[in-house]
Amino acid sequence: MLGGFFLSQWVISHGTWIGGGDIRLGILMGLILGLYQGILALMFAYILGAVFSVILLLSRRATLHSPIPLGTFLSVSTIGMMFFGEELFLL
Numbered sequence: 232m233l234g235g236f237f238l239s240q241w242v243i244s245h246g247t248w249i250g251g252g253d254i255r256l257g258i259l260m261g262l263i264l265g266l267y268q269g270i271l272a273l274m275f276a277y278i279l280g281a282v283f284s285v286i287l288l289l290s291r292r293a294t295l296h297s298p299i300p301l302g303t304f305l306s307v308s309t310i311g312m313m314f315f316g317e318e319l320f321l322l
Contacts, residue, residue: 271319
């Protein structure tokens, strides 16, 4: 399911928004976490990436055209969800 989400982004953007590695990570996230935890991990990855990007923009270490790999944030959020996912669903 998550791999299809990334595949659709790749098809729509002709590969400019995300790369093939993100599609593979999405498939792996779906297999490891399942649908609900995978969607939550995806949300955390986008939030982490946004916060990191804003920090880079404010510190002038990046511009609006600087590429920032999403795979790092997908990996971190997947690992975090593997360890702390059950506690997040209990909230």
